[in-house]
Ligand SMILES: CCCCCCCCCCCCCCCCC(=O)SCCNC(=O)CCNC(=O)[C@H](O)C(C)(C)COP(=O)(O)OP(=O)(O)OC[C@H]1O[C@@H](n2cnc3c(N)ncnc32)[C@H](O)[C@@H]1OP(=O)(O)O
């Protein structure tokens with residue numbers, strides 16, 4: 001009997017190094033792929049900077065179409081395909097606030113896939129220091145906010161409400177406020193909804209299905225895949241006041257969460273925590 005246990009232990013000890021090696025190799029491969037993705041973003045940005053400068057001579061939302069054209073290269077390199085529904089909902093006269101869920105740095109591919117003309121994003125100020133990517137985003141009109149200084153962020157958003165009307169801009173906000181890949185949506189921050197109410201412009205919610213089948217940081221998974229996207233019908237904000245911001249936030253959150261589960265083929269929201277646990 002003792003011999004049996006020893007044999008089993010020996011087999012386990014023999015298996016352990018290759019298993020650990022495979023795990024380490026998986027982690028390394030995942031890291032390298034993410035680093036190469038970021039490097040490609042930086043490289044494409046460096047190529048786009050002079051084109052933006054030649055096109056507009058400085059910072060302008062028109063440059064975003066240049067960034068979009070360069071950015072669309074990435075989906076071919078990383079084998080991402082998109083299935084988009086409701087694109088016609090972007091066809092509205094005048095400015096609006098676009099809100100979408102934010103899962104990972106890979107979202108840049110999904111952003112450039114459907115980004116309408118003259119649409120700028122709200123981004124955390126740290127991205128300004130991402131070398132050429134920060135510079136090209138600045139040239140394309142991206143608005144940087146300091147999330148740690150809420151009062152500064154709010155006053156910048158209040159300025160954006162004026163600018164978007166003056167310059168006929170769409171503004172893309174990630175209302176979760178950070179990347180989140182846990183198989184559910186995080187509760188929404190309220191900045192996007194105050195912005196839409198202050199400017200009295202509609203909100204267009206956009207939902208990307210969960211990446212869990214092809215991308216998961218905790219499982220070192222990053223392979224090619226298909227991403228379902230749905231652009232939902234606009235939500236009007238006309239005649240809403242500041243005190244309505246919370247209910248507007250709740251309404252959009254509920255609608256987007258439902259769509260997120262539908263697109264991600266989840267029967268109900270409890271699946272979210274199951275995926276998070278994987
Ligand atoms: C060339 C190819 C390669 C290219 C690569 C580069 C290309 C670059 C181009 C694309 C760039 C894309 C970049 C994407 C980047 C994405 C990000 O960085 S996501 C992170 C940053 N974005 C956000 O954080 C936006 C979402 N956050 C908010 O809107 C927040 O609300 C906030 C304004 C930051 C404030 O944060 P916080 O205080 O934590 O938030 P709340 O809980 O919502 O609010 C507290 C309180 O304040 C009220 N309030 C909020 N906003 C306002 C307002 N504007 N006016 C008045 N009052 C406001 C809110 O109602 C709450 O009060 P209440 O009493 O509890 O209701």
Ligand SMILES: CCCCCCCC/C=C\CCCCCCCC(=O)OC[C@@H](O)COP(=O)(O)O
Nearest residue numbers: 038041042104105108130131132133177178179
């Ligand atoms: C010359 C110096 C060169 C320095 C290069 C630095 C490396 C730059 C790395 C990546 C550049 C690609 C940037 C693509 C834009 C990514 C947008 C994004 O997904 O940001 C995350 C942000 O939304 C939320 O951040 P958190 O989840 O809160 O954290």
